[in-house]
Amino acid sequence: MATDPCLFCRIARGEIPAQIVYETPHVMAFRDIAPQAPYHVIIIPRDHVATLNDTRDPGLVGRLAIAASELAEREGFAAAGYRTVINTNADGGQTVFHLHLHLLAGRKMGWPPG
C-alpha cells in the first residue's frame, strides 16, 4: 500500500529515492545514506520481512548473501575482502525493521565490531 510505513518497502517500490546498484526479481541493493565504509550498500528482499527472526526461508537469506558476493565481485572487492552484516533487534543495532544485509568494503575492517 502507498501508506506502508516501512522505509525499505517504500524504497523497493520507488516511493523514496535511493541509489540502486543491484536488482533481481527478489532482491535489490542500494547505497546506504550514511556509509560506514568507502563502499556501503544495503541488500534487501523486495518482500517485507521484519528481521532475521521472521524467516526460515534459506532461499530468501541465501539470495541476500549471493547478492553480496556478486556485488563484491563486480565492484572488485572480492579478493581483498569485505564485511557482510545483518543486525537484528535492539542488541544487534537494528534500526530499520525490514530485513537487510549490509555490504561494507573499501577499507580494512576491525574485529570485534562495536
Ligand code: 5GP
Ligand atoms: P540497521 O541499523 O537497521 O542495521 O541499518 C539501517 C541502515 O539504513 C543504516 O545504515 C542507515 O544509514 C540506513 N538508512 C536509514 N535510512 C535510510 C534511507 O532513507 N536511505 C538509505 N539509502 N539508507 C538509509
Ligand code: ZN
Ligand atoms: Zn518493509
